[in-house]
Amino acid sequence: MKTKKSSLLKKILLWAFEILVVILFAYVVVYFFGQTRTNIGQSMDTTISGGDTVLLNTLAYQFSSPKRGDVIAFKPNGSNTAYTSIKRVIGLPGETIQIKDGIIYIDGVVYLEEKSYPVITNAGMAEEGITLGDREYFVLGDNRNNSEDSRFADVGVVKSDYIEGKVWFILSPSGHRGFVD
Secondary structure, three states: HHHHHHHHHHHHHHHHHHHHHHHHHHHHHHHOOOOOEEEOOOOOOOOOOOOOOOEEOOOOOOOOOOOOEEEEEOHHOOOOOOOEEEEEEEOOOOOEEEEEOOOEEEOOOOOOOOOOOOOOOOOHHHHEEEEEEOEEEEOOOOOOOOOOOOOOOOOOOHHHHEEEEEEEEEOOOHHHEEOOO
């Protein structure tokens, strides 16, 4: 009888431990890869539309840095009360970004993008060139002529401390669902 009770207790404890592990695993996955943000405005059209809900990978930049072309979510000027902004990384720390005649130059060399984006009609502060400091990034919206981004003082350069994570998946609406490139 004692061994039956002992065996039942072991089964219950093992079952409880397995449930705890599953709950912990689910928490880690949701916390690091499942945080959501909603894109506000049309600045990332056609990649991400206004009102689209996206998933963030908050672990992505804990062990590495954003790369050119990454789509990131960040707090403009680090303000905790500001809405989260979503933009594409163009300039990396230490580089000088300039926009002349609608063309992006990085350290004086024309930046040829993999995708086709509209020609930039307003260079903003980047007309004279912006040199990025350590841990600073220059970002642009994919809808280049309808985007508040690093060209303008309201957003400016994005410090790495302000970055919330890498946007990796469009969750809703279902018509837009898919991975972000």
